[in-house]
Amino acid sequence: MSSSSDVKSVLASAPGKVLIAGGYLVLDRAFQGFVIGTSSRFYSAVQEGASARTICVRSPQFEKAVWRYDLIEKEGEVALVPRVSEGENKFVQICLTCCLSVVFSAPTKRAAEVAIQKGLDIQVFGDNDFYSQREQLKSLQLPLTVKSLEQLPHFCPTKSTLGNVHKTGLGSSAALITSLVASVLVYFNVTSTKDLSAHEDRILVHNTAQLVHCLAQGKIGSGFDVSAAVWGSHTYRRFSPNVLEAAMEDPTNTEVVIRTIAPSNSSWDNEVTSFQLPPSHYLMLADIDAGSHTPTLVSKVLAWRKANPQVAENLWQDLSKSNAALADALIELQKLAVDDAMEYEAAIEACRRQPASKWTHLVEADSENASLKSMARVHERSQNSRRLIREMSELAGVPIEPPEQTRLLDACLNVAGVVMCGVPGAGGFDAIYCIVLSNEAMSEVQNLWAAWKELSVGPLLSREDSAGVTIELDSNIPRST
Numbered sequence: 001m002s003s004s005s006d007v008k009s010v011l012a013s014a015p016g017k018v019l020i021a022g023g024y025l026v027l028d029r030a031f032q033g034f035v036i037g038t039s040s041r042f043y044s045a046v047q048e049g050a051s052a053r054t055i056c057v058r059s060p061q062f063e064k065a066v067w068r069y070d071l072i073e074k075e076g077e078v079a080l081v082p083r084v085s086e087g088e089n090k091f092v093q094i095c096l097t098c099c100l101s102v103v104f105s106a107p108t109k110r111a112a113e114v115a116i117q118k119g120l121d122i123q124v125f126g127d128n129d130f131y132s133q134r135e136q137l138k139s140l141q142l143p144l145t146v147k148s149l150e151q152l153p154h155f156c157p158t159k160s161t162l163g164n165v166h167k168t169g170l171g172s173s174a175a176l177i178t179s180l181v182a183s184v185l186v187y188f189n190v191t192s193t194k195d196l197s198a199h200e201d202r203i204l205v206h207n208t209a210q211l212v213h214c215l216a217q218g219k220i221g222s223g224f225d226v227s228a229a230v231w232g233s234h235t236y237r238r239f240s241p242n243v244l245e246a247a248m249e250d251p252t253n254t255e256v257v258i259r260t261i262a263p264s265n266s267s268w269d270n271e272v273t274s275f276q277l278p279p280s281h282y283l284m285l286a287d288i289d290a291g292s293h294t295p296t297l298v299s300k301v302l303a304w305r306k307a308n309p310q311v312a313e314n315l316w317q318d319l320s321k322s323n324a325a326l327a328d329a330l331i332e333l334q335k336l337a338v339d340d341a342m343e344y345e346a347a348i349e350a351c352r353r354q355p356a357s358k359w360t361h362l363v364e365a366d367s368e369n370a371s372l373k374s375m376a377r378v379h380e381r382s383q384n385s386r387r388l389i390r391e392m393s394e395l396a397g398v399p400i401e402p403p404e405q406t407r408l409l410d411a412c413l414n415v416a417g418v419v420m421c422g423v424p425g426a427g428g429f430d431a432i433y434c435i436v437l438s439n440e441a442m443s444e445v446q447n448l449w450a451a452w453k454e455l456s457v458g459p460l461l462s463r464e465d466s467a468g469v470t471i472e473l474d475s476n477i478p479r480s481t
């Protein structure tokens with residue numbers, strides 16, 4: 001038996017994320033974030049190693065992206081020693097170190113100690129959307145379009161190194177860590193179910209991934225990205241940062257780490273509430289090549305908030321109410337689609353033919369259609385949230401939705417069947433999202449992006465996928481050379 005259970009290999013995958021409302025607010029437990037999981041996923045595959053007591057991690061998409069670790073006995077525990085010649089990947093190393101602490105503290109530790117003697121072969125790879133494919137398309141002399149992206153192989157190898165690849169903001173590190181934690185814990189039979197169907201299993205993966213991600217990033221963010229990788233689309237209220245304080249201060253203290261990540265640790269006060277887009281609402285994403293540095297935007301906004309507490313509190317409260325009202329309208333639509341499917345479909349058909357700015361006329365013409373009223377409310381409320389984000393931009397002097405992005409987003413809204421759009425997460429020049437009602441609207445928006453001159457707008461293939469981390473057992477995982 002290769003591992004400490006009857007599985008020969010475990011392939012875990014976790015979705016990327018799009019924070020469609022609640023950026024900055026979600027850093028404070030008083031407020032929520034609304035996050036959508038993406039169809040683009042990050043994969044971690046674990047199988048028996050080729051060399052005893054060695055862990056080899058490869059990222060086949062990137063040249064020379066291989067990291068090897070020797071396993072040694074240290075103070076009665078198994079420790080990871082990186083082979084310095086291979087370069088380092090602190091996200092992978094911290095993840096494996098933490099996971100092995102969990103594995104060798106679990107009831108199945110004896111079997112794991114036997115299994116680990118054979119070493120591990122791990123591959124990690126992300127769907128193409130996690131990384132800009134602009135260079136690949138350029139080298140193939142292909143235009144920056146969806147059609148071109150669809151011609152690229154999955155997990156398209158890139159000439160870029162991990163250190164200089166342009167990431168697109170889908171949360172590659174959060175999805176990497178969540179999938180790697182899940183695959184290792186399932187491989188060593190630590191979880192009670194192999195498909196993570198038991199709630200406490202998913203909690204264990206979540207808590208471990210949150211700690212690892214904060215240790216690797218060197219800060220405690222809101223954690224919405226790891227939460228999305230674990231749970232998919234949902235409404236998120238962050239955990240109190242003090243949950244991780246002790247483990248962040250001394251990550252080598254196995255007892256503290258195990259106590260921190262335990263599913264029984266009631267200090268974890270994060271809240272996950274089901275939320276996903278209503279039927280016939282499709283997510284579109286684009287990567288803007290002018291890039292922003294999220295930590296800089298965040299530090300500037302928080303510094304302004306600290307320096308202007310009253311003005312900021314009023315703005316945070318207004319934005320929170322607007323975001324909650326938007327979510328309520330989307331949830332109401334979800335319910336109406338079930339309660340009166342025919343009326344819902346009629347509303348969708350009517351709204352597909354008009355730009356959202358005209359939907360109030362549709363409501364006047366058919367005031368009995370509750371779905372129509374709700375769709376108009378979704379649009380109005382999303383626009384109100386954008387207005388408040390622009391107010392935050394101007395007051396804090398931070399380009400969260402800068403004028404160049406406003407012009408692009410407003411142009412998208414002129415397309416019939418576009419419900420709402422915005423800058424996701426911290427905003428800036430990283431990305432935009434649109435939510436549309438039809439393939440026609442999708443095509444027209446893609447054409448608009450391809451023709452846009454003021455900014456370079458690179459479409460992504462991702463759609464919404466509300467599933468969180470998933471597991472495949474004993475799938476045929478090729479050993480990368």
Ligand SMILES: Nc1ncnc2c1ncn2[C@@H]1O[C@H](COP(=O)(O)OP(=O)(O)OP(=O)(O)O)[C@@H](O)[C@H]1O
Pocket residue numbers: 059061065089090091092124125126130162167168169170171172173174176217
């Ligand atoms: N395919 C991969 N193989 C190995 N490590 C990866 C891979 N993709 C990402 N990583 C790890 O994740 C790190 C990026 O994490 P960082 O926190 O800087 O970005 P991020 O916020 O997750 O980025 P984005 O949200 O744009 O994806 C990389 O430095 C690398 O260590």
Ligand SMILES: C[C@@](O)(CCOP(=O)(O)O)CC(=O)O
Pocket residue numbers: 019022023024025026027169221222223224294298424425426427
């Ligand atoms: C600004 C912030 O609230 C969201 C950042 O979102 P993104 O990484 O830009 O998608 C920071 C955080 O929640 O960690």
